[in-house]
Amino acid sequence: MQSSREADSAGQIVLGATPIGNPGDASPRLLEWLATAELIAAEDTRRLLKLASTLGVSVSGRIVSYHEHNEASRTAELIEQVRGGANLLMVSDAGMPAVSDPGYRLVQAAIASGTRVTAIPGPSAVLTALALSGLPTDRFGFEGFLPRKAGERMSKLLELAAEKRTLVFFEAPHRLEPMLGALAEAFGGTRKAAVARELTKTFEEVLRGSLSELHSWASSSEVRGEIAVVVGGSTGVVRSIEEQVAAVLELSSGGMRVKDAVSMVAESSAVSKRELYEAVLAAKSSS
Helix, strand or coil, X not given: CCCHHHCCCCCEEEEECECCCCHHHCCHHHHHHHHHCCEEEECCHHHHHHHHHHHCCCCCCEEXXXXXXXXXXXXXXXXXXXXXXXXXXXXXXXXXXXXCCCCHHHHHHHHHHCCEEEEECCCCHHHHHHHHHCCCCCCEEEEEECCCCHHHHHHHHHHHCCCCCEEEEEECHHHHHHHHHHHHHHHCCCCEEEEEECCXXXXXXXXEEEHHHHHHHHHCCCCCCCEEEEECCCCCCCCCHHHHHHHHHHHHHCCCCHHHHHHHHHHXXXXXXXXXXXXXXXXXXXX
């Protein structure tokens, strides 16, 4: 067991939470570290410099890029510099580093090497969307981005169908409509949810309703901006047979055998495998 107070490095790593939209949300501590850190690791160096300019901060330290494509090769180099005495500020494009953003590997390496690591708390798209959703906040889970392929996405959602905690997802605007459709199929169209977009920005919008209602809205709207989807936990309501058949068909369209898809869907529902299989065959024959 290791405590962060026991780290023996000369310098330290600071994870700095950056604004998710409104620059005014930057904390005084973040401004101080942007101005004084000897070394800054940024997910996008251009966005960092733009943020610093907006905040009226002059960055004096050396800036290096640190993103998903180079973090594996750059982590050891950064740890070495911190252990040599440098104070490193790690920032992602928005929100807290290491939460669906680069930074996790750096924290792991810091802990393993006895390097001190701490954080500047601040804006979080996950917590902001959760708080504004109107859904239960006492227990929740963050799932990030779902798989892009329909079959893999449905498999993941079926694993979560019985989860009683509120769930938070991220999604790109052009994939929101199929994602909400898959959520409605896997969780049932009546499940309560919220779509939060452009949080803290000028055109902030939070839409609340059932998954079916939100799917209909996304189908007929041109959705833009950064998006978080918050879904209420399972209340034990059984999905309709039509929704379960749709879930099986989506899994099978992704390459899964129909019988295997039926078994997976039946595990998260009250219907028998035989009844569901017959319903799927009937649906396929009538299409």
